[in-house]
Amino acid sequence: MRLNLSSQIVLNKVPVEYYKPKTTVEYSEISRMEKIHTDIFASSQEGAKHIADCIEKEILAAQQEGKFYVMALGAGSSLYSVYDELVRRYNEKILSFRNVVVFNAYEYYPLQKDSSLRTINQLKERFLDHVDVAEQNIFTLDGFVAQDAVQDSCRLYEQRI
Numbered sequence: 001m002r003l004n005l006s007s008q009i010v011l012n013k014v015p016v017e018y019y020k021p022k023t024t025v026e027y028s029e030i031s032r033m034e035k036i037h038t039d040i041f042a043s044s045q046e047g048a049k050h051i052a053d054c055i056e057k058e059i060l061a062a063q064q065e066g067k068f069y070v071m072a073l074g075a076g077s078s079l080y081s082v083y084d085e086l087v088r089r090y091n092e093k094i095l096s097f098r099n100v101v102v103f104n105a106y107e108y109y110p111l112q113k114d115s116s117l118r119t120i121n122q123l124k125e126r127f128l129d130h131v132d133v134a135e136q137n138i139f140t141l142d143g144f145v146a147q148d149a150v151q152d153s154c155r156l157y158e159q160r161i
């Protein structure tokens with residue numbers, strides 16, 4: 001099996017056996033040098049579905065135990081297909097987010113009071129406004145805090161996490 005994939009950047013040019021090996025031996029041959037386990041999917045939708053499956057499983061397990069499930073979310077466009085899949089599951093009554101606590105992974109700084117660039121706004125538009133995460137369970141960094149209070153604000157955010 002050839003493993004020189006570096007020259008084949010586009011996934012549709014990569015033979016299926018490189019991202020869906022048929023046997024455990026083939027898989028170990030492909031992944032033996034990996035420092036972090038990596039799965040490759042034929043499409044972003046297939047990858048998004050897999051990620052949503054993992055998230056759903058963990059949310060449901062936490063619900064059964066009567067616990068909260070904590071998610072750290074980013075606002076980048078690479079996550080849109082995952083958010084779309086989770087919203088679909090919510091709309092089809094497959095999944096509820098009532099026990100989910102969300103931490104915004106990052107925020108721009110410094111922000112002006114009238115700024116529309118806040119990443120929490122992007123998260124709300126793309127995901128949070130479409131599911132049943134309670135408003136009191138959504139946390140974000142303060143992009144408006146004074147420069148001399150940044151360290152304390154970050155420390156408080158870490159404590160909440």
